[in-house]
Amino acid sequence: MIRPKLSLRRPLAVLGAALIGLTGAVAVAAPASAHHTTITATADCDRLTGERVITWKVENSETNKDATLQKVTAGPGTPVNVPVQGAAAVDLQGYVIPEAASVVAVQRVPGDTATATLEVYAEWLVDNKVTAEHTDKGDINLAADKSCAPTPECVDASQAKYSHTFDGPKGTATVKLDGELPLCGEGKQWFTLVSYFAPRPQFATPQYVYGTPDSDWIGGTQTEIELNVEIPNCHTQVDLIWGDAEQVIDPLVEGGKRYGDKKLGSPGAPGNRSTGPQGWYNGGDKSCTTPATTFASNCDGSVAVSLTNDGKTSKYPVEFEVKGENGFSKKVSVEAGKADTSVVVPAADAGKIEVLVDGKVIEKGTYSWQRPEDCPLPAVTTEADCKNFTLTVTNPEGGLPVKATFTYGDKTETRTVAAGASAKVTFKAGKAKSALVALPELDLEMEAVYTPEKDCGGSGGGGDEPGLPVTGAAAGGIAAGAVALLIAGAVLFVIARRRRVTFTA
Template sequence: MKLNSPLRRAATVLAGALIGLTGLTVAGSPASAHDTTVRGVASCDTATGTRYVTWTLTNDWPADATVSDLKTTPNAVDGLQNGTVIDKATEQYGHKQDGEKVVVQKITDNAATKATVSFKSRWSVDGYEDEQNEGSADLTGPCAPAETPCVRPGDAKFTHTFAVKEDGSTATVTLGEGIKLCQDEPVTLVSYFAPKPQFSVPQYKYDSDTGVITNAKRSVDLAVDVPKCNTQVDLFFGGEDDIIGEITEGGKRYGDRKLGSGGGLGARSKGPQGWFNGGSKGCQTPAVEPLSQCDGTVAINLSNDGLTDKYPIDFTVKAGEFSKTVTVTKGKGETVTVPAGSGSITVSAPGMKDVVYDWAPPADCALPGVVVENDCDTVTVTVENPEGVRPVTARITYGDTVEDVTVASGKSEKVSFKRGDDTYATIEFPDLDVEPIKATLGEVDCDNGGGGGGDSNGGDSDEPGLPVTGPVAGGIAGVAVLLLIAGGVFFFLARRRKVTFTA
């Protein structure tokens, strides 16, 4: 049956309306799809040869999403863990903008070929949780540090330390960061004997230590002993073949190769001055031993017992108009004889306090002898000075008369007095440390024609009294059968001392 035309048109309109309403209902219902994604992009730091992956996590729903069930390979990702929030999507100017979370993963396993990140997201606003999301990045591409060009020796840069102590010297030299050497760089620390605590020559090598800085070994530590006397220590660019064994006047020098110099190769290293001069005493040891001799001379014994056999000592001996300089090498000795009567002696040498000495009589020198003779008219005193001793002055007193006489070595001198009432004569030696001698005269019988009692002629002799001798102490040396003399003194001292010096 056919519907009439108006009814047909009405049915058609109603059906279209129903279809339209159904479409509106579908379009207006909320979408059930919540979605997050992850994408990784690998990169390489060519300065260090390190790989990185930049991960971008997106959220297309207008509510924050929270990360859960996180897994990463080959290592963790800084800033990404369970609980990390991915910002919600937003709409700006009619356009939807997904929310993002960007994190960077530093790859610590150089052997890894792939990096991955997987996780689930949960939206707290409606409790929806999506399926596992996973992203990956390829790590098989080349990643090596860029080749650093090497530098010529003059362009290299270093740093250093340098110290000198009583027990030794140390230094550390280090190649600058990021510098590649075109050739190895030797550096040496060396110590010397020195004649003075300031720079002076000649100097002689004591100890050395050499190290070589390479691209693989970028730092060296050096250490040397220093002598227990004046020294110089140098830290310089160079090897064992560049060490100067003996620094002499006008000879080779390390110059601006010393580290810490203001210019030249040494200026390439930043740090303290790499050189030192100092010390508390000389490397040679002068010694002086003055010895007085019986003849008035002084034997000056000179010796050198230093730490090095390289340094001789110049000694200068002066006394009045006398002056002499002698050179003494290590382990040797020299003797300078200062003439008698020269006066005060001064001995000088570098690094030594002057030695001042005056002659003093030795204790074992032979002493002078005295002989006293007398008769009725005269008293005669004879002073005898032994060989090998200095001249001696005797002061002879008889009664009120005093006579001084100087007797040369090996000689004798006589002094005569007119006989008086005094029965003794006194003999003094002002320059000698001895007691005065009181010599008793011999008995003479002047009232009986000059005869003396007790002589061998039975007392009738008119011979003068015999000589009287005796020791300084005044004891009787001997008695003759016909002894007519009651006193006298004779000096005697054992052999003269002779001083010699043997190296």
């Protein structure tokens, strides 16, 4: 009677393709009785699974009787099955071997099995009665061959090893799957390259991601990847990490998360599953800030200093120091993306002004006061009679003190006129027909013609001395001229720079 059992793990066709190498022959205990079975065996290695595949052959000694295998004992005790073409394999136990025939059965055992045995108890029947019975045993020595180990077709993603290259200053990296086998199935492993703005060329926080991190994966037929990121033109950190872009930390802050052993080339897992240089870099020779300044001169001699920190690489506060040549000093911290216009260097402390960051004068950070073109200029008025010639300089409010030099004949007087004040100088009328008023700090000089307000009767100032020719206008006209001079003073001085302007009193 044949009793069906579970099928073999693979059809014979697959088995034949996977099996390599004959391992040995069976040793058989030869029976003394006429009725017996003969057991032989061969073994192969299934490189796909790493198992030994033993093929047992059991022969019926009788030419006129069937042998029924009533009991089959195998060691190791794995199933021994008879392959059936086009159907499920059946258990060797209970199998009936026709007269003068044999049966082939297959047993799979671990690849490191040293010895396998098969013991068969058979009965021979005539008219359904047992006429003979016998137990036979066969064994096969597997120790002579090398152990049978599987030859995998792929590597599990959790066990895969990699190698990498890394160039932090250039922002480039490569990652390659080691070995010849691809990752199994749909397995993928992601890697990411990321660059940061950094406050210093050594590790420091906070750090902010620069540009877009580059992520790619290894899996299937893709066994090598290249990663590239932009590097800021300032202090930076570049990291090659295990995982996709979701693993990126932004920002990196004091006391916050760190990549740790996720960086490739780290001593611990998973970073140590890739061999190569350390996958992190700190450097850069410029600060990730954009300090800038502008200056504006005021008419009173002071200078307004504007400080900005809003350039493309401005990611951190900047502490500015504004220094005046005459002792002025003030420090101002400006946040990234902000500006400060609160610094005004007084006229008395200005001189040469410098703006410094980290003890160094920044680009375009030096300035000296320059008189604004729209500042009101001093005005000059005159009064004259037969005895005296008076000149007055009036300095508008909101400006600087101005030095004025008055010259008439061989007499010279100098005055310093404060802003919002006037200075008057009176000369005794003499033979000189004009006076000079010079404002050397403004590079201006004017000539005032002596014209008395009335006819001095042929005798000028100085009593009995002859008077100056009458060249002036009536008193009303002189007053009107004075007012006009006050109004047009600024124009007169603008056009009089480096040349002399003559007008009558």
